Amino acid sequence: MLDNSLKGQLQAYLARMTANITLVASLDEGALSTETRGLLEDIAAQSPRITLRLDGDDARKPSFEIIREGADRGIRFAGLPMGHEFTSLILALLQTGGVAPKIEPELIDQIKALPGEYNFTTYFSQSCQVCPEVVQAFNVLAVLNPNIRHIAVDGAAFQAEVEAEKILAVPTVKLNGAEFGAGSMSLEQILAKLDSGAEARAAEAISKKSVFDVLVVGGGPAGAAAAIYAARKGINTGVVAERFGGQVLDTMAIENFISVPHTEGPKLAAALEAHTRDYGVDIMKGQRAQRVVPPNEPGGLFEVQLASGAAVKAKSVVLSPGARWRSMNVPGEAEYRTKGVAYCPHCDGPLFKGKPVAVIGGGNSGVEAAIDLAGITSHVTLIEFDHQLRADAVLQAKLQSLPNVSVIVSAQTTEVHGNGDKVTGLSYKDRNTGDLHRLDLAGIFVQIGLVPNSDFLKGTIELSPRGEIEVNLRNETSQPGVFAAGDATTVPYKQIIIAAGEGAKAALSAFDYLIRLAPAA
Structure with a gap:
């Protein structure tokens, strides 16, 4: 599973552990379980402090738990934590094995003092660059406080669960079954929500x-x-x-x-x-x-x-x-944000595997998003307000070569539709004829540029008409x-x-x- 170079690096990292740990795997006969077993065997072979057991009975398969010697539970990963989450796995191994997290001492004391029981589940995708910050933060909580449990679930590996839990954005975190938060969350922000007096x-x-x-x-x-x-x-x-x-x-x-x-x-x-x-x-x-x-x-x-x-x-x-990210500012967008309206195709794209989606915006970001999503989804419709795409020629050529992508120009998105739980489509107006059209969709990825975070400066500092300082x-x-x-x-x-x-x-x-x-x- 791991090449020799990576094994050597991993061996050097794991040599820092001061406590023994056990990896308890819950596997089935599927291909992903075979890959997971190979990964865990490679990890266990790099340190005498790591023991691998294959007798786990967790309902999620494949999954595995990282348990420190003397403890009855630990951090769990469901699915294969590769891609951006491989770092989260390495840190979980080290921290469970006694290597102190690199956070401020006052945060460590605050985490240890949290009262009550907490059961967190974080849904991630391997291509999400925001997810590791969140996964690692909750892992730290679970390492430092025995009353906190954390499971990180690869949404792409557990599509049925993602559908049942109505997960349409990553990272999404649930606490005791109820939604705790979605999107980027720092450790400090998480603690502020858990500890009422922290802020x-x-x-x-x-x-x-x-x-x-x-x-x-x-x-x-x-x-x-x-x-x-x-x-x-x-x-x-x-x-x-x-x-x-x-x-x-x-x-x-x-x-x-x-x-x-x-x-x-x-x-x-x-x-x-x-x-x-x-x-x-x-x-x-x-x-x-x-x-x-x-x-x-x-x-x-x-x-x-x-x-x-x-x-x-x-x-x-x-x-x-x-x-x-700039918003479309149309009815339904705010209501269905994280419920099908997304702004990061790399993060949330895997959740829409095999489903039709739209990308709003014909610049480089929009066309790149459409190209990426075409390899995951059933069909991508790119909608551009202008009469032509504005992306670089090489990107447009690549886009035009894809069979499951269609482009609509001179189109103004007018509304996002949903059923109360998730996006079901959008409406747009043909700017040439004024006709209204509706598309049935599972997801909408907004890629129409950026807006400066300067609202708090109005009346104090001179801003441009676009809100720039x-x-x-x-x-x-x-x-x-x-x-x-x-x-x-x-x-x-x-x-x-x-x-x-x-x-x-x-x-x-x-x-x-x-x-x-x-x-x-």
Whole structure:
């Protein structure tokens, strides 16, 4: 199952374990069970601390449980955790085997103190780049707290269960049978939902922090670069972000980050955070900025108010809030989001295997999504508002070669239809004739670009008609002392490497601003 190179790497990782573990497999005669057995045999052969048993009796087959010696239960995977989830499997092995999770000590204490019993089930797909963050977070909970149980289920391997549970997006998490959440969730966000007082305690602790020289709002490539460049100047630097990595966490293959021939979004995001922490930057995750309050006088302190109720003071601010997927803003879209309306074909595509879907948008993202989905679904209908597709010619040529793809141009989506539980179709208007048409569909993938996360800045910072933060060549905004970088700004070409470079510029401009401030009396 694993090649020799991977076996060697795995052997080196597993040598760090300090406790014995047992893999208890529940298998049948199917091909996927055969693959799972091969994977588990390869893993067990790499460490004398690992024992493999094939006498599991779990109803889900194939599945396996990772149990620490002396415990009566552990972390369970149902299906084959390969693809993006292979890292989750390795971490589960290490952490069950006694290797401490790389999280803050206060989070460890918080997890251990959680009262009550929790039974979590996470549905994932191997191609989902967001899922590992969620799977790994719940695995950490289960490793540290014996009253928490977690099962990670590959939706593609258990189609009947996915249908019965009405799972139409990954990751979807259920707690004791009821939906707990869907989409990206950080460990901090999960704990805030489980621990009713966590958000208030965190807000209180953040509000007590000393004044930052530079406060960076946003943790994507621009925010990370700004924080690193500021910290290298020896000044007190902080970052507030809902999740570190931003859009990068939702990105599949990255092949144009200079000097790195190939990487993946979550891997790059983890590297960005680790690099930022190396400089002692105070990172406050799970925090969303709600307002920036300018000082009463030039050179005074800014106050960044957070949705949690906390307020952070700083001498200067670098804004890098990034962007989010643009919505169609038609009836039914919000109602059926995660119930057939999706924004990540790599994540949710496998859940629509053998079913008809539509892709909205004829740019590169839309055409790439249609090409990917054509290999999974029964039929893909690509709908474009303009009179022609806008994607690169090579992508259009590939699209046209696929037999199960149809393209409709000059079409305006007007409504998403559903039966209360899931999407059943959409309506669109022919922009040439005005005629209305309806398509019967199982899923709709929206790929119509991005919108900047700048709503909280309205009335404080000058924004463009598209909502982008207006910046000059020095990344200065309309408010002295506030700088901006990344996809939320007017800088053209929204690319990771450009965002990182702009973040560095913004930090250097902030430092220049600080050294020119009049010294405090």
